[in-house]
Amino acid sequence: MSRAARLLELLQAFRRYKRPVSGAALAGELGVSLRTIYRDIETLKAQGAAIDGEAGVGFVLKPGFMLPPLMFSEDEIEALVLGSRWVAERTDQPLGQAARNALVKIAAVLPPDLKAGLDESTLMVGPGASLAAGESELPVIRDAIRRQRKLTISYADVNGNCTDRVIWPVALAFFDQARVIVAWCELRNDFRHFRADRILGLNVEAIGYPQRRAVLMKQWQEKVGLHLRKRRDGSDV
Known part of the structure; x- marks a missing residue:
């Protein structure tokens, strides 16, 4: 591995850690000596990387630094x-x-x-389902997720029955055949999944929802994980 490539790998390793990481851990991850890690850290600092810490305590890279020129494998x-x-x-x-x-x-x-x-890349994307008419609101939905705004929607279920819902959108999943909103539903007092193509009407509320999106996302992930574990345990019986 060239030195430039090793410096890039060291930067990538730093970005994977949210807390200070020891030089020994970095050396083990990159397969080099501890002395080399310390030398490379000093090189990155000289090029403008904001790396805090010291030997025996640990190091952390502050965000915002990019090693020029930008390199990719x-x-x-x-x-x-x-x-x-x-x-x-x-x-x-x-x-x-x-x-x-x-x-x-x-x-x-x-x-x-x-x-x-x-x-010259030869990797192509095959044909898939086009966006349905009701999915023209996807940019609005994405903006509501970013700004943590409630949405009032008129939603048709699989049988065509329509209900009005107030939801707290936290994520948007793109499948080949559908785009699905992950949201807390005030009507059901629980997380629900809403297909964007079944939304008949939509309005973004002026106020945000009361919990942080990151907290809601974590709660949803825990619920999905629990559901998957139950399904797995049931299939093992």
Whole structure:
């Protein structure tokens, strides 16, 4: 591994840790000596990386630093291209355009040999279901999730029965055949999943919902995990 590649790997390792990490742990992860880790940390500091800590205590990288020039492996390049193509084909128009714009910005700062990998990628996205008419509100839903705003929706179930709901949207899942909102439903007093193509009407409320989105997301994940464990345990009987 070249020194430049090792420095990039060290940065990536730092970003995986939210708390101070020991030099020994970093050395073990990268497969180098502790002395090399300390030397590389000093090199990153000299290039502007805000790394706090000391030997025997641990180190932490403050966010915001990018090692120039921006470097990616061939697999990472292909992942970026494939991911942006998928988003462009499977999501709403603003998000698809954002994916294309992001790829253009990445290409602008890549070295020429890596930039060629963006243009020459052979990974393609196959055809999928087009957005239904009711899914034109996806940009509004995404904005409500970001701003933690309640939504009032008119929602039709699988049988076509319509109810009015007030929901707290926390996530939006993109499947090939459907786009699904994860939300707390005030009517059911529990988490529910709503297909975007069954929303007949939508209004964003002026006030936010009372809990933080991150807390709600964690609660939903715990509920889903419990449900999966019960299903697994039941199948083992």
